[in-house]
Amino acid sequence: MKNNKGKNTVIGAGSVVTKDIPDNVVAVGNPCRVIKRLDKENVENGKRLKFTDFAHINIVVDDIDEGIKYYEQLLEAKPIQIFREFSNIGFAKAAGFLEHPELVKLSIAFMEIPGTKLTLELMEYYEPVTTDAKHREDVNKINGVRHVALEIQNIDEAFKYIKTCPDITLINPSEQYGPYKIDDITADEVQFFEADMEADGNIKKQLCQTISNTYYFYFIDKYGVQWEFEQGHDY
Incomplete structure (x- = not known):
């Protein structure tokens, strides 16, 4: 998705070609990398939401240290910083705890996934106590x-590795499930929003x-997060 050949934006479904196409590219499922570039146009055009970057995804865990070890193994994530037994009234209020925010206490750890801009924010609540309420729905x-x-x-090696990791559930338990290639598509199956690109x-x-x-x-991890591993983008 990194390209320096233009000023327009290409919007596609799932994947984006990056050869001989405009600079700003938005792919459904991969928006994080273009938010910052699109923001420059937002500022110039007076848009109300002036994003600057992707921040993190939050995952609530039942034990902060186990959670760190889990994602170190599963995603080879690197722990960056931790706030142990953190209590902060402003933080609690922003999280929605307006009644007795001074009682809220938790540990927060940040982890980075190498090779990506994705940061994991793990939280273990002590007050109120973390409870397990995860449930699985069809995709x-x-x-x-x-x-x-x-x-x-x-992707093939990654799939074999993920299957060996503890406490993961493949989206389908069948022995036939694995990385599948998207069937060939044709130009009449995709539509660009900008007229010149559509033509x-x-x-x-x-x-x-x-x-x-x-x-x-x-696959789904032990904390209920569903992950997708994908391969095939042409950089």
């Missing part, structure tokens, strides 16, 4: 953010080639 159900996608270069057959052709070369799989 087609409306239920908040449905998965977090990470791009990867060795450019070469851009559509390249986008279709990239999408048609994408492999991915889903």
